[in-house]
Amino acid sequence: MKHWIMATAILASALSAPVRGDEVAISKITLRAADGGEVPAEVATPAGKGPFPPVLFIHAKRGYEGDERAHIRELAAQGFLVVAPDWQSGRFIERWPSAHDPATEMDVEAGLDYLKSLPNACRQPVGIVGLSRGPYYAIRLATRRGADIAAIVSYYGHMQNPNAPEPDQLFRVAPEVMQLTTPILYLIGEQDFELRRINGGRAFYALWERGVPVEYQVYPMARRAFDFRPDQTPEEKIATRHARERAKAWLIRWMKLTPSMQCGNG
Numbered sequence: 001m002k003h004w005i006m007a008t009a010i011l012a013s014a015l016s017a018p019v020r021g022d023e024v025a026i027s028k029i030t031l032r033a034a035d036g037g038e039v040p041a042e043v044a045t046p047a048g049k050g051p052f053p054p055v056l057f058i059h060a061k062r063g064y065e066g067d068e069r070a071h072i073r074e075l076a077a078q079g080f081l082v083v084a085p086d087w088q089s090g091r092f093i094e095r096w097p098s099a100h101d102p103a104t105e106m107d108v109e110a111g112l113d114y115l116k117s118l119p120n121a122c123r124q125p126v127g128i129v130g131l132s133r134g135p136y137y138a139i140r141l142a143t144r145r146g147a148d149i150a151a152i153v154s155y156y157g158h159m160q161n162p163n164a165p166e167p168d169q170l171f172r173v174a175p176e177v178m179q180l181t182t183p184i185l186y187l188i189g190e191q192d193f194e195l196r197r198i199n200g201g202r203a204f205y206a207l208w209e210r211g212v213p214v215e216y217q218v219y220p221m222a223r224r225a226f227d228f229r230p231d232q233t234p235e236e237k238i239a240t241r242h243a244r245e246r247a248k249a250w251l252i253r254w255m256k257l258t259p260s261m262q263c264g265n266g
Contacts (some may be wrong), residue, residue: 023046023047023076023077024044024045024046024047024073024076024077025044025045025047026042026043026044026045026069026072026073026076027042027043027045028040028041028042029041029042029043029114031085031107031110031111031114032110033090033106033107033109033110034106034109034110035103035106037090037091037103037106037107038090039085039086039087039090039107039110039111040064040085040086040089040090041083041084041085041086041110041111041114042064042069042072042083042084042086043081043082043083043084043118044072044073044075044076044080044081044082044084045076045081045120046076046077046078046079046080046081049120050081050120050121051081051119051120051121051122051123051263052079052080052081052120052121052122052261053079053080053081053121053122053124053127053251053255053257053261053263053264054080054081054082054083054115054116054118054121054122054124054126054127055075055080055081055082055083055115055126055127055128055129055251056082056083056084056085056108056111056112056115056126056127056128056129057071057072057075057082057083057084057128057129057130057134058084058085058087058108058111058128058129058130058131058133058134058135058137058138059084059086059087059088059130059131059134060131060132060133060134060225061088061095061096061097061132061133062095062096062132063086063088063089063095064084064086064088064089067228068084068131070228071129071131071227071228072084074244075129078244078248078261079261080127080251080261081115081118081120081121083111083112083114083115083118084111085107085108085110085111086107087104087105087107087108087137088104090107091103091104091107098162099162099163100133100136100161100162100163104137105137105140105141108137108141109141109145112126112141112145112148112149116148122263122264123263124150124255124256124263124264125147125148125149125150125255126148126149126150126255127149127150127151127152127153127251127254127255128141128142128149128151128152128153129152129153129155129247129251130152130153130154130155130157131155131156131157131225132155132156132157132158132225133157133158133162134154134155134157135152135154135155135157135158135159135184136157136158136159136160136161136162136174138152138154138157139152139157139159139174139176139177139180139182139184140176142176142180142181142182143176143179143180146180146181146182149182150182150183150251150254150255150256150264151182151183151184151185151250151251151253151254151255152182152183152184152185153184153185153187153247153250153251154184154185154186154187154200155187155188155227155243156187156188156189156192156196156200156224156225157186157200158174158196158199159173159174159177159199159200159202159203160172160173160174160199161174169195169199170195170198172202173199173202173203173206174203177203177206177207178206178210180207180212181212182212183212183213183214183250183253183254184207184212184213184214185214185215185217185246185247185250186200186203186204186214186215186216186217187217187219187243187246187247188200188216188217188218188219189218189219189222189223189224189225189226189236189239190218190219190220190221190222191221191222191223191224192222192223192224192226193224197218200216201216204216213254215250217243217246219235219236219239219242219243220235221233221235221236222235222236222239223236226239226240226243227239227240227243227244228240
């Protein structure tokens with residue numbers, strides 16, 4: 001299967017004029033995946049001329065909606081150039097799919113390739129920010145294209161193939177965890193799903209044992225999807241702010257950016 005995933009082609013076209021805020025412009029584009037499928041995506045661009053440090057945003061299986069757009073806007077306000085491919089709607093996948101569709105990995109990779117091609121992106125490995133199912137795409141991508149990826153930020157991420165049988169879900173992490181060399185920051189609420197916490201914890205120990213830079217942040221009193229819940233508690237709102245700052249610091253560190261967000265490699 002790798003031959004067609006690795007051969008991802010890019011075709012981007014503007015669908016609408018950028019919607020400009022005080023600091024950030026968001027544009028809608030269409031990418032072309034390796035199998036010819038169309039991939040809706042959004043680009044969040046910071047204010048200024050750039051070049052900007054590039055970040056690939058991979059959404060959760062709930063879909064790409066207003067909360068995700070707000071998140072990429074926050075990343076761009078921090079100084080990152082963000083590309084967010086929608087790996088669901090272009091393939092008419094309903095929200096909350098249980099199974100993982102390997103074909104959608106082409107859509108995510110199309111986003112990576114497009115991000116690296118942008119003239120206002122730093123010429124360096126990119127950072128990845130993923131939510132829930134998103135980090136599974138991230139570790140899959142990083143094991144194949146590690147030289148293109150500097151760091152991963154995982155919000156309560158899947159560390160096991162959703163299609164794996166029950167014993168693997170309960171007692172093992174994804175094989176990619178044992179191959180991964182990309183630094184990864186894992187963020188999760190104390191009251192998230194037990195299985196998610198267990199798999200994330202196993203991944204932390206497996207990565208640390210192999211010497212891979214990894215940190216595991218648990219937020220007390222924070223529930224599932226603590227950072228965009230409509231009924232956030234005061235503690236979850238603080239956890240969200242803390243997580244955003246931790247994510248920024250992690251990306252700056254491993255993308256080798258200056259404190260003023262200048263490129264790490266020219």
